[in-house]
Amino acid sequence: MKRLLLALFCFLSFSTFANEPTATTAEATDTEEFNPGEMILHHIGDSHEWHWFSLGNDHYTTYLPVIAFRPGHGLSTFSSHQLAEGKVYDGLKLEHEHLVSEDGSKVYDFSITKNVMSLMLSAALLLLVFTAVARGYAKRGTGAPRGIQSFFEPIIIFVRDEVAKKSIGPKYERYMPYLLTVFFFIWFNNLMGLMPGGANLTGNIAVTLTLALITLLITLFSSNKNYWHHIFATPGVPKALLPIMIPVELIGIVVKPFSLMVRLFANITAGHIVTLSFISLIFIFRNIGVAPVSLAFGLFINVLELLVAILQAYIFTLLTAMYIGGAVEEHHDADYQMGGGDGAEPAHAH
Amino acid sequence: MPDSAPAPRPTPQPDSNPDRMRAVARYSGIGAQMAATIGLSTWAGYWLDTHYRTETPWFTLGLMLLGLFAALYNVIRAVTKEQ
Numbered sequence: 001m002k003r004l005l006l007a008l009f010c011f012l013s014f015s016t017f018a019n020e021p022t023a024t025t026a027e028a029t030d031t032e033e034f035n036p037g038e039m040i041l042h043h044i045g046d047s048h049e050w051h052w053f054s055l056g057n058d059h060y061t062t063y064l065p066v067i068a069f070r071p072g073h074g075l076s077t078f079s080s081h082q083l084a085e086g087k088v089y090d091g092l093k094l095e096h097e098h099l100v101s102e103d104g105s106k107v108y109d110f111s112i113t114k115n116v117m118s119l120m121l122s123a124a125l126l127l128l129v130f131t132a133v134a135r136g137y138a139k140r141g142t143g144a145p146r147g148i149q150s151f152f153e154p155i156i157i158f159v160r161d162e163v164a165k166k167s168i169g170p171k172y173e174r175y176m177p178y179l180l181t182v183f184f185f186i187w188f189n190n191l192m193g194l195m196p197g198g199a200n201l202t203g204n205i206a207v208t209l210t211l212a213l214i215t216l217l218i219t220l221f222s223s224n225k226n227y228w229h230h231i232f233a234t235p236g237v238p239k240a241l242l243p244i245m246i247p248v249e250l251i252g253i254v255v256k257p258f259s260l261m262v263r264l265f266a267n268i269t270a271g272h273i274v275t276l277s278f279i280s281l282i283f284i285f286r287n288i289g290v291a292p293v294s295l296a297f298g299l300f301i302n303v304l305e306l307l308v309a310i311l312q313a314y315i316f317t318l319l320t321a322m323y324i325g326g327a328v329e330e331h332h333d334a335d336y337q338m339g340g341g342d343g344a345e346p347a348h349a350h
Numbered sequence: 351m352p353d354s355a356p357a358p359r360p361t362p363q364p365d366s367n368p369d370r371m372r373a374v375a376r377y378s379g380i381g382a383q384m385a386a387t388i389g390l391s392t393w394a395g396y397w398l399d400t401h402y403r404t405e406t407p408w409f410t411l412g413l414m415l416l417g418l419f420a421a422l423y424n425v426i427r428a429v430t431k432e433q
Contacts, residue, residue: 162368248420251387255424259379259386318372319379 036280044200044272046115047097048080052197064117067110068092068099080111115207118199122189130184159183159317167321171328175321178218182211183317190268190309194302202312203268205261212257215320220253223327256323260316267312271305380428384421391417 050062063081070076073091082089083099091102099109112120129148133156136149145153164172164179189202201207229235231249233242278298282291395413402409 158368162372166372244416244419245423247416248423251391251417251420252383252424255383255387255390258390259382262386263382314371315375315379318375322376322379 034280034283036277036284039280040273040276042097043276044203044269045097046113046199046204048083048094048099048111048113050114050117050197050199064114065112066092066099067112069108069110070101070105073105114199115201115204118189118192118201119207122185122192122201125192126184126188155183156180163314163318163321167318167325168328169325172321174222175218175324178214179317179321182215182320183313186211186264186316187310187313190312191306193268193272194305194309200268200272202264203272205265208261208265211264211316212261215260215323216253216257218320219256219323219327222324224330226330227327256319260319264312264316267308271301271308275301275305377429380425383428384425387421387424388414388417391420 048066049064052060052062054060061084063079063084065077066080066083067075067077076090076092078089083092083094086093088102092099092107093102094100099107099111101107129152132147133149133152136145136147140146140149144150159180160172160176163183164176168175186202189207192198193200193202231253232246234245234249237245275298278294278301281294282288392410392414395407395410398404398409398413399407
């Protein structure tokens with residue numbers, strides 16, 4: 001079982017790159033009426049209205065507010081219903097879900113889009129759940145947890161003991177609020193994205209960019225002298241090599257959060273694309289015989305995505321904790337021997 | 351004749367499941383970081399070459415090699431560092 005999980009894990013981490021072209025190949029083989037590429041990209045993208053489902057020609061859609069700012073024109077707020085089906089309102093129109101003005105002037109779009117709405121809903125849900133958990137601790141202290149508190153306690157303990165303590169070391173307590181927030185934020189949003197009608201929030205590169213940026217800032221602001229010493233005067237490296245080593249180390253600082261950003265974005269987006277591709281097969285072949293197979297595969301991927309949802313939250317949190325751990329780590333001698341493993345005193349084998 | 355008795359396999363460390371998960375996450379992170387390093391530096395070089403309209407893509411070549419070096423260096427450093 002462990003082996004299987006391991007293999008699955010490695011597969012999941014990189015499945016994204018293999019799956020990337022799915023949308024484009026689907027796009028290339030577009031049929032007259034049904035264009036799977038377009039459908040999939042529409043599903044994983046952001047939009048100004050929240051389309052739930054369609055029955056025949058009836059569309060069940062929630063229209064969200066559009067908030068646009070144009071220099072020289074000022075703020076305009078209205079319902080996205082005014083822009084539905086390519087209509088023009090107040091000199092604004094939607095071009096491929098992108099708000100543009102008719103005369104081509106600059107538009108700053110602050111609309112409550114589907115993703116923003118989803119973000120607000122999940123923030124409210126997280127607040128609701130975790131204030132209830134916190135109330136439980138305030139009331140019962142270290143006593144036995146009850147209700148929703150008892151569901152989240154093992155997960156919180158896991159993040160504390162397995163992620164924070166082992167990666168950061170003795171100073172872990174300061175970073176617990178961020179680690180727990182980022183873990184539950186990603187997990188909840190991954191799960192909400194898997195619900196029917198849900199928005200693909202964690203599969204939006206802007207959202208993962210923000211999360212990765214916060215990780216980068218926390219790492220940089222909590223870094224100590226030892227961390228910068230390793231970057232600008234790496235121990236064990238001859239002085240003559242430093243002009244090469246410093247850029248290499250600086251690249252490393254940027255690449256770490258970058259890989260966090262891409263991993264979360266690509267894994268979640270790929271999961272959605274694969275599920276939708278399997279469902280699209282029915283409409284591509286126009287054959288009801290394909291439906292059982294395609295639904296079975298779709299269901300399989302969807303269940304797999306439930307695992308990916310918590311796995312990606314865990315990986316993001318763990319790697320964040322490791323990067324913070326690297327920045328707050330105190331100097332120890334083993335580093336001077338370029339990885340003389342057992343030379344380190346046991347106190348650091350956290 | 352090869353010895354029929356299987357060599358005694360080294361008993362695995364009594365590590366718990368979270369420790370394995372942790373190791374896997376860590377090494378997959380290192381791999382992703384390697385790919386990202388090479389990709390990002392190559393992209394930067396490509397961008398510079400198109401920006402300066404160089405005839406020979408020196409920026410692409412140079413930054414790709416630097417990225418390759420940086421990726422390898424970071425991998426070696428990450429795996430030799432005892433956790």
